[in-house]
Amino acid sequence: MVEKCTTCGNTGRFICLVCGGSGEKDCIECDDSGKINCIDCNGTGLKTEGEKCTMCDGTGKEQCLVCFGTGKVKCLKCTGSGIIRCLNCES
Ligand SMILES: [Zn+2]
Ligand SMILES: [Zn+2]
Ligand SMILES: [Zn+2]
Ligand SMILES: [Zn+2]
Secondary structure (H helix, E strand, C coil): CCCCCCCCCCCCEEECCCCCCCCEEECCCCCCCCEEECCCCCCCCECCCCCECCCCCCCCEEECCCCCCCCEEECCCCCCCCEEECCCCCC
8 A cells, every 4th residue: 555645745756945946046146136246346346546447347246156147046955957856755
């Protein structure tokens, strides 16, 4: 007799609750924007001497290296698949 799995309903898998099945999460580092404040000029776009910051070309922003400017990072819980395999059912 096989008992019904209360976790997945015998489907063997369920949607990742961390990312809601999308497989990705908002990047915490850049707050979903894909850009971070330039470290060199502290987001002002200017050097202390009043010159344009060469690191960010005066924009004050740099591409977020954590999400590569996409604003999204892969969900670590489901490794980007959006689906979690049910451990209760695995034998
Ligand atoms: Zn299960
Ligand atoms: Zn996930
Ligand atoms: Zn800068
Ligand atoms: Zn980011």
